[in-house]
Amino acid sequence: xxxxxxxxxxxxxxxxxxxxxxxxxxxxxxxxxxxxxxxxxxxxxxxxxxxxxxxxxxxxxxxxxxxxxxxxxxxxxxxxxxxxxxxxxxxxxxxxxxxxxxxxxxxxxxxxxxxxxxxxxxxxxxxxxxxxxxxxxxxxxxxxxxxxxxxxxxxxxxxxxxxxxxxxxxxxxxxxxxxxxxxxxxxxxxxxxxxxxxxxxxxxxxxxxxxxxxxxxxxxxxxxxxxxxxxxxxxxxxxxxxxxxxxxxxxxxxxxxxxxxxxxxxxxxxxxxxxxxxxxxxxxxxxxxxxxxxxxxxxxxxxxxx
Amino acid sequence: xxxxxxxxxxxxxxxxxxxxxxxxxxxxxxxxxxxxxxxxxxxxxxxxxxxxxxxxxxxxxxxxxxxxxxxxxxxxxxxxxxxxxxxxxxxxxxxxxxxxxxxxxxxxxxxxxxxxxxxxxxxxxxxxxxxxxxxxxxxxxxxxxxxxxxxxxxxxxxxxxxxxxxxxxxxxxxxxxxxxxxxxxxxxxxxxxxxxxxxxxxxxxxxxxxxxxxxxxxxxxxxxxxxxxxxxxxxxxxxxxxxxxxxxxxxxxxxxxxxxxxxxxxxxxxxxxxxxxxxxxxxxxxxxxxxxxxxxxxxxxxxxxxxxxxxxxxxxxxxxxxxxxxxxxxxxxxxxxxxxxxxxxxxxxxxxxxxxxxx
Numbered sequence: 023x024x025x026x027x028x029x030x031x032x033x034x035x036x037x038x039x040x041x042x043x044x045x046x047x048x049x050x051x052x053x054x055x056x057x058x059x060x061x062x063x064x065x066x067x068x069x070x071x072x073x074x075x076x077x078x079x080x081x082x083x084x085x086x087x088x089x090x091x092x093x094x095x096x097x098x099x100x101x102x103x104x105x106x107x108x109x110x111x112x113x114x115x116x117x118x119x120x121x122x123x124x125x126x127x128x129x130x131x132x133x134x135x136x137x138x139x140x141x142x143x144x145x146x147x148x149x150x151x152x153x154x155x156x157x158x159x160x161x162x163x164x165x166x167x168x169x170x171x172x173x174x175x176x177x178x179x180x181x182x183x184x185x186x187x188x189x190x191x192x193x194x195x196x197x198x199x200x201x202x203x204x205x206x207x208x209x210x211x212x213x214x215x216x217x218x219x220x221x222x223x224x225x226x227x228x229x230x231x232x233x234x235x236x237x238x239x240x241x242x243x244x245x246x247x248x249x250x251x252x253x254x255x256x257x258x259x260x261x262x263x264x265x266x267x268x269x270x271x272x273x274x275x276x277x278x279x280x281x282x283x284x285x286x287x288x289x290x291x292x293x294x295x296x297x298x299x300x301x302x303x304x305x306x307x308x309x310x311x312x313x314x315x316x317x318x319x320x321x322x323x324x325x326x327x328x
Numbered sequence: 329x330x331x332x333x334x335x336x337x338x339x340x341x342x343x344x345x346x347x348x349x350x351x352x353x354x355x356x357x358x359x360x361x362x363x364x365x366x367x368x369x370x371x372x373x374x375x376x377x378x379x380x381x382x383x384x385x386x387x388x389x390x391x392x393x394x395x396x397x398x399x400x401x402x403x404x405x406x407x408x409x410x411x412x413x414x415x416x417x418x419x420x421x422x423x424x425x426x427x428x429x430x431x432x433x434x435x436x437x438x439x440x441x442x443x444x445x446x447x448x449x450x451x452x453x454x455x456x457x458x459x460x461x462x463x464x465x466x467x468x469x470x471x472x473x474x475x476x477x478x479x480x481x482x483x484x485x486x487x488x489x490x491x492x493x494x495x496x497x498x499x500x501x502x503x504x505x506x507x508x509x510x511x512x513x514x515x516x517x518x519x520x521x522x523x524x525x526x527x528x529x530x531x532x533x534x535x536x537x538x539x540x541x542x543x544x545x546x547x548x549x550x551x552x553x554x555x556x557x558x559x560x561x562x563x564x565x566x567x568x569x570x571x572x573x574x575x576x577x578x579x580x581x582x583x584x585x586x587x588x589x590x591x592x593x594x595x596x597x598x599x600x601x602x603x604x605x606x607x608x609x610x611x612x613x614x615x616x617x618x619x620x621x622x623x624x625x626x627x628x629x630x631x632x633x634x635x636x637x638x639x640x641x642x643x644x645x646x647x648x649x650x651x652x653x654x655x656x657x658x659x660x661x662x663x664x665x666x667x668x669x670x671x672x673x674x675x676x677x678x679x680x681x682x683x684x685x686x687x
């Protein structure tokens with residue numbers, strides 16, 4: 023049984039970047055904006071976090087840089103789609119293509135650099151409790167932040183006044199505008215939150231999951247995060263379950279070989295992607311549930327009548 | 329104050345002017361980026377965009393790179409017109425290469441002239457098969473084709489990697505992860521001596537013409553044009569959305585598969601883990617740059633092919649990372665989308681009150 027604790031720890035590290043990015047995208051989508059550029063924002067967050075940490079020696083500065091970088095990326099998206107009313111699908115794709123290229127360009131100077139991974143929480147006595155200690159009290163702070171963020175977003179959307187306004191904007195932008203809310207401003211803020219969280223998710227990859235930089239290191243996690251939002255039917259609580267399920271699937275390939283399962287590694291690597299497809303099919307086929315929970319105005323441009 | 333005012337009619341002039349504006353703006357930003365990287369911007373832009381094509385071999389290479397881009401983009405454009413977002417062309421390309429290339433490996437000592445046509449068919453079938461999955465999942469289970477087609481791209485790439493590392497690895501090779509070289513009968517003929525321009529380039533031109541005819545003369549082409557311009561009207565007249573999804577995905581997949589087959593039986597000549605520098609993704613930009621029209625796509629394909637050649641040359645002569653190519657491609661699409669706003673809106677200076685007085 024001594025393998026169980028390290029196994030759970032790797033599941034947590036594999037799930038955290040997905041949870042961070044998906045939490046941000048959920049808020050963005052709830053406001054009626056579909057930003058398909060999560061993969062690009064994560065990559066730029068990953069390189070910003072890594073480059074600043076490697077140059078300054080401070081992980082805190084690195085994490086702040088990742089937040090700023092992700093937010094700036096989302097601002098490009100917001101300007102094009104909200105101010106200039108460009109097509110959201112095409113702009114999201116452009117953001118990912120740009121992010122892949124930009125991160126690779128900046129990152130070419132940082133390949134092979136080594137940094138210390140984010141320090142884990144260590145409470146004398148408590149973190150040493152068998153099994154529960156390292157799992158509950160021995161994580162780095164981004165793991166706690168990811169859980170806190172999803173709880174915070176859950177409260178924000180369900181209980182706060184601002185959250186209700188945000189949902190109103192996502193469900194009926196014309197009514198929200200008529201009551202006097204600034205649809206565009208609220209969507210800008212929701213999109214920026216999505217960018218900041220995607221940047222954090224990317225930074226978790228390059229600072230903690232594998233403390234290094236490699237081109238395209240997100241390997242589709244941004245897209246999986248997008249699928250997770252659908253899986254969760256836009257409800258934060260289910261996002262946690264989804265992210266941890268995907269974390270579990272993606273570390274299974276690492277442990278399969280050790281467990282004596284001899285399937286070619288490529289087939290094991292396909293699992294997260296295949297699981298995404300299967301999950302999307304199961305959730306989406308329940309059309310009534312999707313209609314009930316999806317923001318009604320998602321992906322639609324808004325222009326106030328003058 | 330600057331604001332956008334809707335035009336009564338879409339500006340036809342801006343539809344054609346917008347790509348030109350976007351390219352010019354990309355060049356300016358490109359120059360600034362080169363300056364940041366410590367290069368003389370004019371030298372760098374010259375190396376990137378002029379030097380690769382100032383000789384006949386360079387121009388022939390431009391055709392080689394534009395071939396897959398144009399073939400894929402014509403198919404994707406049909407889908408984009410109908411709001412079917414197939415972004416997994418890279419995976420369909422890979423499956424086409426596996427299906428068509430697999431045939432060449434099975435008949436690796438064949439000299440039959442029938443091998444090549446059979447590879448064409450299998451390549452197109454492989455791509456269409458891979459695109460049929462998102463089509464089925466969208467029409468039957470309502471699953472978003474953007475996410476499913478992209479996820480399947482990762483699956484296809486891993487499958488190719490498995491094949492060339494495992495069962496299809498060259499038994500007479502040196503344990504490299506690559507297949508046997510294809511037999512001569514499975515290699516595309518070169519159509520310009522002394523270059524790498526192959527039969528696939530001629531097919532690309534044919535695809536452009538056929539795509540143009542399909543769009544302008546056929547019933548389904550008419551439906552695609554209407555759906556793009558007035559989706560609600562199209563629904564009222566009863567155009568069947570499901571048929572549109574199937575048609576555009578199968579067509580896009582078949583063309584991407586064909587493009588993948590052309591890469592492995594043309595410039596590459598065997599199967600290997602990586603067979604495309606992201607042609608399937610770049611083709612998305614080509615489709616938009618070409619205004620979702622086959623003839624425009626021909627020009628768009630040549631321009632994007634130039635960014636690949638320029639990127640390679642800049643890597644060799646200026647020591648710039650290859651990633652600059654992707655960066656340029658992304659920036660170009662940003663500017664294109666931004667400029668396109670001018671087809672529907674005009675920029676007005678002054679306040680709304682000022683407009684009120686003239687009314």
